[in-house]
Amino acid sequence: MKLLGLFRHAKSDWHDARARDFDRPLNERGTKGAAVMGRHILEHGVPWQRALASPAVRSAQTIELAEAATGMTMPIEWDRRIYLASSATLADVLRDQPDRYDRLIMVGHNPGLEDLIFDLVPEDGSSPLREMVEVKFPTATFAVLELDIDSWADLHDGCARLVHLMRPRDLDPDLGPQLIED
Template sequence: MKKLYLLRHAKSDWKTPANGDFERPLAPRGQKAAPRMGQEIARLKIKPGLVLCSTARRAAQTYELIAENLPKKHIVEHRLDLYMASPAKLLKIIRQQSDDFESILMIGHNPGTEALASHIAGPESPRRLLADLNEKYPTAALAAFDLDIGAWRDLSPGDGTLTYFIKPRDLVCEETH
C-alpha cells in the first residue's frame, strides 16, 4: 500500500509587486498556516519518504515552513514542472517515482492539485470528506490518500481512499476550543 499527500501551497501575497506570479511570496496568513499544517502532519505521523515541491517561491516557502515536522530522512525534489501543471501532468510525475518510496508528499498549485485530488479519490472514500474536497481546496489544505497499489506507475484515477482532508481553518477552530 502506498500513501500520497497533496498539499496546496500556503496563502500567497497578491499585493507584492514581485517579478510575476512565479515569484509571489507567502502572505502573513500563509506564514502562519504553513507551520500549523506542519504540526498537524507531525501529529498524524505523516512520514513521506519523498517530497515533490514546485519551485515557485510560495511553494518553496511552504516546504521550508513544514520541513521541521517531516522525517529527518526524506528526499526533497524542487521541480519546475509542478508549477501550474495539469492533473494529467501531475499524475504522470507521480507515476515516474521510484517504488522505494512508500509515501510521497506533493506541494503544488491549484487548479492542478485540486483536480488531481478529485481524480484520485475513489468510491471507498468517506462521502463527507469527498464533499469537503469537492467544495473547495483552500491554500495550505492537505489531502491524504491510501492507495491500494504496489507500484507508483499503476496509479490511476479512482485508486485512492481519501483518509484526510485538512484545511488550516479547521486547525484554528480546534485550537480555540
C-alpha cells in the first residue's frame, strides 16, 4: 500500500494583471491558510517522506509557509510537469517515483489535483469524502489517499480510497469563502 497526500496551493493574488500566472504570489488569506494547513498536516501525523511540487511561486510559498509554521522540512522535488497539469500528467509523475517512498505528498493546482482524486477514487460509496471534493476542492485543501498498490508504476484508475480531507475553512472560518456584502 502507498499513501498519497494532495495539497492544493493556498489562495493567490490576482491584483497584478501584468504578472505571469506562474509568478503569482499568495495573498494575505493564502499566507494565513498555508500556515494553518501546514500545522494540520503535521498534526495529522503521517511522516511524509518526500514532496513533489509545482515550481510556481504560489506553490513554493505555500510549502515555505507550511514548513515555517511547523518547523518541519522534507525533501522536495520541484517538477515543472505538475504546474497546471492534467490528472493524466500528475499520474505519470507519480508512476515515475521510486518505490522506496511509500508516503508522498504532492503540492499543485486545480483542476488537476481534483481530477486526480476523481480518477483514483471510485464512485462506489467506499469513500464518502469524495462527495465533498465533487462540491469543491478549494485552495489550501489537503487530502490523503490510500492506494492499493505496491509500486508507483502500478498506479491506475480506481485504486484509491480517500481517507482524509481538510479545508482551511474547517480549521478557521475566516479562511472560508469571502461573501460580498451589499
